[in-house]
Amino acid sequence: MTTPLRIALAGLGTVGGGVIRLLDANRELIARRAGREIEVVAVSARDRTKDRGVDLTRFEWVDDTAALARAGNADVVVELVGGSDGPALTLARATLAGGKSFVTANKAMIAHHGLELAQAAEQAGVALKFEAAVAGGVPVIKGLREGAAANAIGRVYGILNGTCNFILSKMEAEGRDFADVLSEAQALGYAEADPTFDIDGVDAAHKLSILASIAFGTRPGFGEVATSGIRQVIAADIAEAAALGYRVRLLGMAEEAASGLFQRVHPHLVPVGHPLAHVTGATNAVVAEGNFVGRLLFQGAGAGDGPTASAVVADLIDIARGEFGPAYAMPAAALVEPHAADAGERRGKAYVRFTVADRVGVLAEIAAAMRDAGVSIESLIQRGVSADGHALVAIVTHEGPERAVAQALEKLRGSQSVIGQPMWMHILGE
Known part of the structure; x- marks a missing residue:
């Protein structure tokens, strides 16, 4: 025997x-x-x-x-x-x-x-x-390493952290703010007492670096993953996204570019027609795009015994x-040494939300900064004034280089009209 x-x-x-x-x-x-x-x-x-x-x-x-x-x-x-x-x-x-x-x-x-x-x-x-x-329990590593082994992978991306997805989809369903839902996630055991690794995107970045290495044949490069989390997402962002036909998800994305390998964990606006827009709760989902097999979707429980x-x-x-x-x-x-691609060269649409003082000239100042940086505005929405005299301004840009949006935000740094840090989220292409 x-x-x-x-x-x-x-x-x-x-x-x-x-x-x-x-x-x-x-x-x-x-x-x-x-x-x-x-x-x-x-x-x-x-x-x-x-x-x-x-x-x-x-x-x-x-x-x-x-x-x-x-x-x-x-x-x-x-x-x-x-x-x-x-x-x-x-x-x-x-x-x-x-x-x-x-x-x-x-x-x-x-x-x-x-x-x-x-x-x-x-x-x-x-x-x-x-x-x-x-x-x-989602067999994504085996799927990439074995099932898709014959393919050149152009892009791998997805929802890699169940805690963040639980929080965002709960905010979406109930119109609640981040801090409130985080407390509930901790009470239910979806978030740790110290949730830093989850909500700041570190956990997702660990996972993305592993997937990227397998997908692209590169040495693991966790230090090359640009990472930001969901602390700054507010209920108004979720509502604006829904009105525009999107849902907010924290995505990890790795993609080959002419200048190297692009790796990022960042909140995105996901079109409602995309499969990832319908992944709710603590579920994980990963999309891989192969040159012969096409789009593959791996989805299931991302944690638990x-x-x-x-x-x-x-x-x-x-x-x-x-x-x-x-x-x-x-x-x-x-395995080859990964060379970090220049994120500024990536093209796409963006969502940018400002908290501003409610006074004359604010919209003109923002629009001028965007114009001077070469950012074309697709839509601009201003919401009502809060009790503290602040208003929300949300902008969706036309497709363009990310460097231009970064330059526009730099022009507005130190402005007396802009309160706090603007929230910049990328819009996932179909």
Whole structure:
């Protein structure tokens, strides 16, 4: 009889418990698909006494997480600890150096150290897999790395953070402001007590850098991702977008340009006719555009114990079958250094919202700045005056270079008429 694939599991939080439950519930089916049984033999976490809703007495308990790499009864180490460095990275390096395959859901570590770990895995002749690091249970990494392997990808983009999408779609449905919905998201467990990584776009940027590397054959370049989040989106932006036929979504986008690779996480206005406009709640969705296959849409639950555990176990099934393959769809040596494209050269339409003092000449000042920078205005809307004497002015531009909009906003910097920072959102083309 074929020997089981033996797993050492680091981290017994939501996802770690989900992995154990999934392996228990679908044990026979998984064994038939993998060609052998997959069983957990050792576990490690910070608190041995915590009740996690699963029977842990059948597994060897290892207090030192890093020691799992040396567990003689394990073939594969699964890391669900989190963090770009620290214990997770130590465990990854030790596991691969010891000639064992490594599976992780840790997008931060892969975004920062993925190339190093891929090289170590290739040198040791073992697998490095991280399907669960992007979009939870949605098989987008496998889809790009394998299903679309014959295609040149022109653009990959999508909704990569469920917390932000929950907040924006809730604001859209109920007309509420950001801070109010964020508090609800935290109460429901969709947002962390410190939501910075989510709402400032860092989490989505980690995931985008991984997708871009696989899609375009470049070395992971998290530092090249221009990132902004949704803190400055207000209910009025959502309402204006709806009136114009758009919905606001935080998108991560990577695209090849003549000057290099463009990577950005930024709030966008998405046309209501586009599939991403209809992705609501904590759902993730990724679009990839191949030169032969056309537009591919991957959509599903981007987090949670079940979906993320599903992706982790799918990686384990690949390893049980002996399907290793390069982590980034090609050998690490074949990955090229990404050259950041000049975002100023990108052409498109933009939405810009100003909070202004309600006085004569404000609209003329804004219009003059746009004119002098070469920005053509498609529509301009001014809404009523608030109790504090401020008004909202929203502009939609005609298609043009992004550099021109940036120059117009620079001309208005320090203006006595403009209150605070203008909100600039790009408009996604169909």
